[in-house]
Amino acid sequence: MGPLEHLPVLMVVIFFCGAFLMPLLFRWARPICAPLMVAILAAALVMAIIILQSVYQLGPQLYHLGGWPPPWGIELKVDLLRVYMLLVLFVISLWIFIYALRDLGNELKEELIGWYYTLYALLVGSMAGIALTNDLFNLFVMMEICAITACAIISIKEDRECLEASFKYLILSAMGTGCFLLGVAMLYMATGYLNYDYLHGSLVEAIALYPRNLLLAAALFIVAFGTKAALFPLHVWLPDAHASAPSPSSAMLSGLVIKIYAFALLIVFYEVFPAEMLQGVPLNEIILWLGSLGAMFGSIYAMLQTDLKKMLAFSSIGQIGYIFMGIGFNHEMALIGGLYHVGVHAVTKAMLFMAAGVIIYATGVRKISDMDGIGRNLPLTMAAFAVGSASMIGLPGTGGLISKWYLSLGALEMGRPFFVIIILISSLLNAVYYMPIVINAFLYHGEFQFRVKPVPRVMLATLIFGMIVIIISGVFSRPAVVLLEDAVSRFF
């Protein structure tokens, strides 16, 4: 076995090692904690890139933990789809972490920062695990680690809103877990396997024997992943949780955590369930409708918000709706659009939350109405906000347009122009609540009323990086789209 073969597991383990090293290092060698975390995230990113290359050369790879082959052992799988998700995951978590280095001191007590690093590493590691795993039970464990750490990076701030929000999140997420586990039990009873590939093979026969059990399992999976990914109407926990958390956590949660569950749903629906299973039952249709309702209602709720971060959080509900629509169309183009939106929205929303974090850091302002005229004091931040808004609306030149383009093409290919209209209306709604913020920030007739602290260069640099990525994703989308085309072509 060459060292390269261990990369799939190393990408997860490196985070867990780092996570448990952090509290020890933070006690004895505080200055090296942050550089080490950066190094770990960068190393993971490098590994993902190497794996991308080897997947291109050698095709999908499997890794058996402890050398035990499936169906007994835990299996990790690397293919283009997962590598795409991993790349998004590592790039964005590295980026958010660099931002967090400066912002955390503002939001947290000094002694908690070490623990924050631990939680961050665990969160990224578990998300990598969710993306990589090829085994339902391992998925369950990783999802739980992810859920607990996601709650913990909210509640670490220890003010009332955060605690309440994370409790709500935890309870609903536990409900999702319960449903998921019940679904897993159904599948296990019907087939005796937990490995994706074995399940896929044996479900074709099992569907004839236990049709109801398996449909129930599929429905439970929708509820489970829907709760965790804030699919409308299971989104109730999201606004509080994402709005009250420290800004880096919000960026992480809205940017990546909800996406990874949508991704898991995608994997389960496309990789595990055989196509015959979903025939005659409108499960895809349900996902599609819930996604489009989410896209509409998320935007409508967001319009009503007065708090900036709450508005961004509601907007996430709308945007995750697009991703679910991409999954629900069951068409190649739409799936590419949905997956592309995973990356685009991750960058965009993370950047918007960072911009909100910078605004809160520099001025303490959280209310949208107090932000009039802020653009003259924080031009770069608001420029980033403007670019982010443009991408949310889907203006040309930003990544948001590309994902909407593919989603709409998919919808038209399926002969459903109605959903294109939904996408457009929700884009319009996005414009209605994002544009006034940008406009008032720059063109408000009068002075900004609050004192403005200077913003650290690192924070501004991260924002600039975000802007660049958004524009690149809108202009040079070819490589990513080609990768996604290769990745999803096996489903159709």
Next chain:
Amino acid sequence: MTDSTIIVLITLIIVLPIIMTPVIFFASRYSERLRNSLAVITSGLTFALTIALYPAAVQGNVVQQTLFEILPRLELSIRFDILSFCLAAISSFIWFLCTIYSLDYMAKEHACSRYYPVLILALGSCQGIYFAGDFFSLFVFFELMSLIAYILVIHEETEEAMRAGYKYLVMTIIGGLALFFGIIIVFELGGTVSLGVGSIIQETSFLALIAFICFLIGFGMKAGMFPLHVWLPDAHPVAPSPASALLSGVMLKTGAYGLLRVIFHVFSVDLMLSGGWDTILGVLAVITILLGSAVALTQTDIKRRLAYSSISQLGYILLGMSILNDNAITGAVFHIFSHAFMKSILFLAAGAIIWKTGIRKIADMRGIGRQMPVTMGCFSVAALAMIGIPPLNGFLSKWTLSLGALDAGMPFYVLVLLISSLLNALYYLPIIIPAFFDVPGGEDHGTGDQHEIKFNIKEATPGMLSPLVILAICTLVFGLTPNNIVFILSRLTSAFLLLGGAL
């Protein structure tokens, strides 16, 4: 002229203003003079470069060049043909004059270091629209221009301007999304959105109709077509006058241009006629013409009256497009030119009056022609042309349009044109006649002399007058001689489009 020269020129025309935008922005930190001269030079150069393409346009050169592929089969490309040339030439010409006009007009205004870069960037994106080689690039530049125009609209930053601007923005975004939807459908049905392949959609279908309606919404919104005109009468008057002139005179035409491209490149004349879609356009155009004229009558603010007039004038262009024969298209294209000249004169003249006196109400303008004879003279030329007094260019376009309507066997449209001309006369003459023949001030006609002392007003600065005069001369020249350059260009364009418009 070789194709590569043309491509280089076009790229320069689009890129030069866009590159100069930040330069002008930073120049304004050092000196206002530098900023102003850079702005004038940039717009002048753009105009010169555009005019340099004239021989190629007359020879009928068509160039289509892909620059960059964004997605498979979806690219950014540029295209040159005579229609592009016509619109690019007229808009860069007006832009150049408006920039000169702005130098004096804006000297009193605030935030000039924002105004000039935005003006130049809007020029760049406008030229981008005309030279775009496919609907996606067109859409990109269209959205860019629409969003930039927002900053021009709200330049004054008054409460009223912000409200109008918000309305404009919402409508723009609705239009943009509709356009996007249309482009997606075309891409889905035809597999391409390039302008270089002739009619992309060959047969009518439900989706094709939706696409047509979407384009109608997207471009019609910009062109102020009924019922999507609601933003226009608010947004145009609140902008600074040179910007209003550009908004009404040039930027409205991007909508008309887009519709022309849609009709001839996405669909085809046969498809439009067989689907009966020309009727949709025709009905909307008639309503637009009559409604615009009728509402203009009721306006008391001069710039609002001009804005409503723009709506009805754009209706003529839409009408020409709905008739779809040689004369009608010639008329429509020619009217794009004439309306650009006329409406810019009217707005610039109104701007000069407002700048000098602060008068915005039409009722207060009695006798102003005696104080500002040159300004009001130009205004009158343009207004008379608008009404369609025979030798002027407004008459020529209406004449050609009527010929087209008669050719197509639709005399009803001629009636509409006549009624609208009458309405035009009703709302323009009450401005001109009192301006020259009344004494300033008020109702007491006999004792005007003491009022005249109160209203002792001189003409605006030469920098503002010269663009007006140049435009007025153009209006006269292109109207008085039936075989002028512009008319020939319109004829050629119409012939080119009706031949299929492709390579």
Next chain:
Amino acid sequence: MEDQIVRLTSRLVVPFIQLYGIYVIVHGHLSPGGGFSGGAIFGASLVLIAVSFNLEAGAKQVSPQSASILESGGALGFALTGLAAVVMGGSYLANRAAGFPIGVTGDLFSSGAIFIITLFLGAKVASTIVTLFYNIIEGEKKDGTPEKHSG
């Protein structure tokens, strides 16, 4: 709480509980039990001391600091043992395949890497239970909420 019976009983019982916990940990591969169950038993004994005496007495056994170090160390040890297998040439968490010595089935040391992992796991679980307990209790103490609420 000042209850002689409770204190005496727990003082008597605690060593046995701890011994049993260690037994369960090290016999994890032979009989039901293992790191988690044994660690939980061991941790419970420490909590019992703190509950029946007071926090200081509990902290004397295992201080919160060392508990949190043990916690991180245990998990880290688990992960590193897995990595060791990779270094030795097997898959992650490989046991025999990576060359860990396996004794005769039925003996105490007959499980190679599993034994090491179980030990780490036991330490981790025991210390986690203690840390959790301290976290909850200390929060109560520091804040000084009125007595009537802490029922």
Next chain:
Amino acid sequence: MELLRNIADNYYYMVAVVLFVIGMYTMLTHSNMIKKVIAMNIMDTSVFLLFVSVGYLSGGRAPIVDEGLSAAAYANPLPGALMLTGIVVAVSVTAYALSLVVKIYRYYGTCDYDEITDIRSRE
């Protein structure tokens, strides 16, 4: 009769589902946070029961390998092992939830969600 026999044969199914629904109902309807945590545990337990019952073989031996017995004689160890992990996860979630409840209690002096909402709306 058929139906009844089916139910009787698959009673563990029924128990699990009943428990699951009880848990879910309590979790979503009760405003007391402690009850919510308990309900969460009931819900998880129901699934654990279901899972373990899948692996159970009536009359089967504990899955400790001994010479002389065929594989069919052992209960399936995998569900048990998996559920052990599940229990660990459930315990950690419970512990974390309880610590949150303690902290919330310190802020509000109550762990009832409705009362907290009341308190916050009054502020």
